[in-house]
Amino acid sequence: MLIKANENRSSGRKSSGTRRALLGVLLGVVVLVAAVCTGASAAASPAPTAHAGGGGPRLVVVNMVDFRLLQPAFLPPGLYTFRAVNNGQAPHALQIAGPGVTNARTPVVQAGQAADLTVALRPGVYDFWCPVGNHRQMGMQLDVYVG
Incomplete structure (x- = not known):
């Protein structure tokens, strides 16, 4: 029984560590998606610019x-x-x-x-x-x- 109790505690720590790692990965993915979406929206709407004739502003x-x-x-x-x-x-x-x-x-x-x-x-x-x-x-x- 004592050995089994230690195994449970050990797997509990492993599960908590796994949850933290998954939470970290999930947070990283959310940040990455937000960054990509922000960049994509900027790229999707290019600057409304036009060259004046002769290479002007x-x-x-x-x-x-x-x-x-x-x-x-x-x-x-x-x-x-x-x-x-x-x-x-x-x-x-x-x-x-x-x-x-x-x-x-x-x-x-x-x-x-x-x-x-x-x-x-x-x-x-x-x-x-x-x-x-x-x-x-x-x-x-x-x-x-x-x-």
Whole structure:
């Protein structure tokens, strides 16, 4: 009986260890699936860009809504014209800062209007936000990764 009791305790520990290992594997799979889905959604919706004739800047439409910036979060390096379109009710603007870009900004754009901002982006992380009032704090901010 004593030997049998030890076997039960031993298999109990093995079962607990197996459960922990399975839980670790399951957690790893969930994280991997989440990462793949995030990457797939970014890949499924390519940056809405177009080259101007003659190799000019790429055009990226930035939809400014109350209170979000809708645009690609990943871009290749290059010269861009960001067309900031105000699809919200409140006035908005677009400001960009990052490697080699300091305080590039559109004028304030009223509802239904648009303004263009041309900047050269090199590899790095850029901060895009709305500088009007407290719009940035309300969620009108996006990190854009260039590389």
